[in-house]
Amino acid sequence: MSEARARRFHIKKGDTVLILNGDEQGKTGKVLRVSRKKEAAIIERINFVKRHVRPGHPTAPQGGVIEKEALVEISKLMLVCPKCNKPMRAKNQRRDQGKRARICGSCNEQID
Ligand SMILES: [Zn+2]
Incomplete structure (x- = not known):
């Protein structure tokens, strides 16, 4: 798959977006990362999930449970005008x- 064929999204890193549906509906957040492959984005402090990590993890050197933002589908996001x-x-x-x-x-x- 070539770069030229990759779909262009209306959302990009650094944008403020509104969550259109799901548990976080109505909230806004800043886009930290866009995954073109998964057609989804990581939004700051939106869609937290708990993850078990092994000792040695940068956020949790002792290991244990950390909370981390999970991907939100691009189709559920709307750009907010700055x-x-x-x-x-x-x-x-x-x-x-x-x-x-x-x-x-x-x-x-x-x-x-
Ligand atoms: Zn405007």
């Missing part, structure tokens, strides 16, 4: 000199 703080649809996109930009439908702000 300017007006409203959830925005990803449809407002345009190409400017070959560069793709995301445009907020509420305040018209361009988000790179």
Whole structure:
């Protein structure tokens, strides 16, 4: 599978997103990581799961149970505009000199 064929998402690292459904519905968080392969993202302090780890783990050198963010499907996320703080649809996109930009439908702000 080539990089060019990889699907482009409206969400990327550093974005603030709104959780659209599931247990965390209505919450917002910052995107820490996007997995294109799994079409999902890790959102800061969203979707915590408990994990048992062996001694030697960087977060828990003694081993035991740690809480860690689990992947959330991209389809359950909506980008929140950093300017007006409203959830925005990803449809407002345009190409400017070959560069793709995301445009907020509420305040018209361009988000790179
Ligand atoms: Zn906006």
